[in-house]
Amino acid sequence: MAETFEKELHILLVALPDRFHPIIRATVAALPSIYSLPTVLLHQDFGDCNIMVQDETCHLVGVIDWAEAEIGPFGTNLHSLQDLMSKLHMKNGWTRYEDYDDLVGTFWKTLSDEVGGLDEDTAKAIRAARVLGLLRSWAFTSRLANEPAPVPIKDDESGRYRMMIIDGLLLNPTTRFEGLDEWLE
Amino acid sequence: MDSENQKYTVDDEIATFFSKTAVTRDTCDGLAKDLVGGDQVVPVAVQGVCSYTVYAGQGLGCVVQFRLRSLGLKSETAALARRIFGSLAPEVSFRQQLGEDSEVAGQEPLLVYVMNRIQGISRLDFILAHGFPENSPENMARRKNLIQDVARSAVGFWFNKQYNRLR
Helix, strand or coil, X not given: CHHHHXXXXXXXXHHCCHHHHHHHHHHHHHHHHHHCCCEEEXXXXXXXXXXXXXXXXXXXXXXXXXXXXXXXXXXXXXXXXXXXXXXXXCCCEEEECCCHXXXXXXXXXXXXXXXXXXXXXXXXXXXHHHHHHHHHHHCECCCCCXXXXXXXXXXXXXXXXXXXXXXXXXCCXXXXXXXXXXXXX | CCXXXXXXXXXXXXXXXHCCCCCCHHHHHHHHHHHHCCCCEEXXXXXXXXXXXXXXXXXXXEEEEXXXXXXXXXXXXXXXXXXXXXXXXXXXXXXXXXXXXXXXXXXXXXXXXXEECCCCEEHHHHHHHHCCCCCCHHHHHHHHHHHHHHHHHHHHHHCCHHHHHHC
């Protein structure tokens, strides 16, 4: 697993446009801290069709379609939560809901309360794991088992949608993950 | 998207799926009834191109899924999800293969799975039904409910002892 992640990040370092290089290098540097996180079962298709909620309240009732689930470091599928706090338009990219900051705060506070406190190093490792997961999911073509091996997306029409997603979450200052500035310093 | 278009899309997805196998939709629907009883078979609203999924059984309380053999479910993964998430994940059981191994390129046999139906509605349907206006106090409260629940369930698998024993 560790080797795969490192290999994939190095592939992206060659294939993705220069603007992504600082963040990919930072992710490579963070790999040891990511491996120190608990190993968990990761749902890899945590989308609107697979999240089941209660009518009216929107409380979580269940999650379906575990076909693509895999075992890996905690946090490497957290990029999926962006869909719960903002919306993605096919052409215009991400728009945050007005309560975005509150939702981000609620997520981290709930996580921290439940584990009895998250120290800053662990929180940092989780944020790095989130970037790693985003790059593995969206900077490569589809990972379905019966399709050709995934290759890095291109900065052209075929890769436009995926590129828009990672640009929005890694580079665009108005929509990117919180905490990246400190991380990249 | 209006309902006519949506229907067209689902039928289209189903047709695409059945172009990849020699097994027919009627055979699948018939088997679904045989496996879980009941006299109704209703395709779920969103179909993947690699599987055909229906509600069936008493009160449509079961899910029967037909998957291309190249995309079979790993039974360990499904069992692990169930152990870690409890009722948040469906209980999945593999039943049988449908169709023979074929020489014809692009025609696969299907693997048949039965699972319990998770109650509630998909978040997609929730947003279509209640999602607007997006930034109303109600919708902010609903988003907060969901993000809290997801954060708690995330912690659930972080600390899962059963799983840690398997590491």
